[in-house]
Amino acid sequence: MAAPCEGRWCDFRGGVVVLDIGSDTVRTGFAGDEAPSLVVPPWAVPSSTSEGGLGRVWRFSGDGSGAAEVDWDPSALEATILMASTHGSPTSSRLPMMLSEPNAQNRNYREALAELLFEGPAGTPAASLLPSSVLNAFSVGRANAVVVDVGSALSSVAPVLQGKSPDLRSVREHSFAGRSLDVALLEALSLQGVQLPADDLLAKLPGKAEDACCSSFVTGRRTRRKIGPLPGHGLLA
Template sequence: MAYTSPAVVIDNGSYTTKAGFASEDLPSLVFNSNYSIDPNNPESFVIGDEEIDSQPENEIMTLLDNGIIYDFDHIVKNWEYVYNNVDSHSSIDSKEYPLVMTEQSWNTSKNKLATTQIVFENFEVPIFSLVKSPLSQLYRAGKSTGIVIDIGSSVASVTPILDGIIQNKSSFHSKYAGDFVNLHVLNYLQTKTSIESLLPSSYAKASEPFKHYYTSHNVLQEYKNLSMNFQLKHFQLDNQSHISVDDSPNLLLNVINPTLHKLPNITLPEATPDKPNTHGIVNLVFFALKSLQHTLLPANNESSSSHNKYAKFTEIFKELLGNILITGGSSNLNGLPEKILNDLRLSIQEVYSGYAFIYNVQTIRHSSSADPSNEIWDRQFGSWLGACNLANMLNDVSNNEEGIESNSVKIALDNWFVTKADYEELGEDLIVEKFK
């Protein structure tokens, strides 16, 4: 059946949670994914940016690790906050709206089951889907084959997709993303001033976890936002003083080459070929390509079937490298997409010099609009927007006869959604199969 109510879409990122109705152009809620608790009252729970900032004596807690949820006891509060505020800060009844959530491609079966159990048993949603973020973003760009390079707060990932199928064995991720850049920004600013001067005076007696949280989510984020759009020469502190940043290091290079600039008191794992997670984002792309090459190309190319496989390999790589989607909030660092693409082109020409696809390395535009600000929003909210596209299939009805569901609804129900009735009847087996 087609649903008349728009789906609620929730994208839980390590830095922020994005939520809203699928019918909206942008999420109506963007709030901190962290929460705080009173150390003297562990049962307390504070969520929302202004609410957390108003209680600096609290401890700051996280909900996600390595890009996936680990604290299921408290993620419920995050989702309750969405339902209490999603309709212009008014509450809605979760029983009356479909729900779509995003997930990383390396999310575990255990987590999928835990998530599904909560949304059906605690929130009693009528129908639910877990959407793989890179796949939904690529579909939104109008492609079913491509490479999704997603640079978020805590994780940077590379996901090759062939004909709508994520190549999990050729997908890699590392922690050299936005938070890693923050460490370099903080290290640089501390050469100019003390950590205390980066905080408002009202937070002098704040808890140490809150100070770290505030510095990361406000001071360092503001610095990155300014450097993203402007040639920053001076950075204004909360006390209205300024520090010179003319000699600020190139932030982009820390995502490309994590070992280029040393961090005091931090020892990074040695980058080795057998550990892709020790490498920067461009090398992750090459790990993905090499893995696919090993899968697609035969050990020798003497037989006619081998030549056919070689031709197929060339065509697949040409299509993959012609459809590179660079996304994620941290990809908005000024010049980062261009730097990734240029480094990738140079490296591919060196490694694959005999192949025709080396001249075909191109990115996909998120938006057809000429306004560059739309591209920024699309990168920032790409995962949420991609999930909305899928969610809206539930509301599609044919124009021929009112109330008759279209093929889009049937496809969505058959492939991506689970109803509460089906969950109650078939249980875990259905979840494992539908959200594999």
């Protein structure tokens, strides 16, 4: 039998909404679920301030030599929070939310999130913001870890000590990440005589790096999954 629920989070019997805003995907679901219930590209979020009515929630800026800055679209960010707070249940707009934030901490970004969470349409009763490195460590049951995160726009190495992220100076970041790897792969295939339309390849590859080759923390077994066919009946795996 599960231990009795204790603490202020237990007052919300409907669950806790978890929101992970990345530069390649926006994922949301309920705490305790094995997989997110909603995954959308961040550039498909409605925005009243961007041309075409769609805006990217946030992006990194900087030359990779130091902590990256986070630039965001306020309208798209508000739409993302509202989408996450109401999905799956008509009553979930009053549920608490847990949000991951980039290891590249940005005070203005946190303040904007807090304002939208508590004063915006979502009307969140409680919220917790945690660095993605801390949440990654918690997901495998570790309070101490060194987390290597290769995202779409930013790669980072961040230590986690006793369930907390130390000083930002201990975080190392670089703008060479998943998207750059996609471009490098395209160039490598081109040198081998494999010609693919750049837009077509890059549309298939974002978010597929961990599907192509991943390592299980529990079993330690390395698995490979085929992504799709290449010219000449080859396979990209």
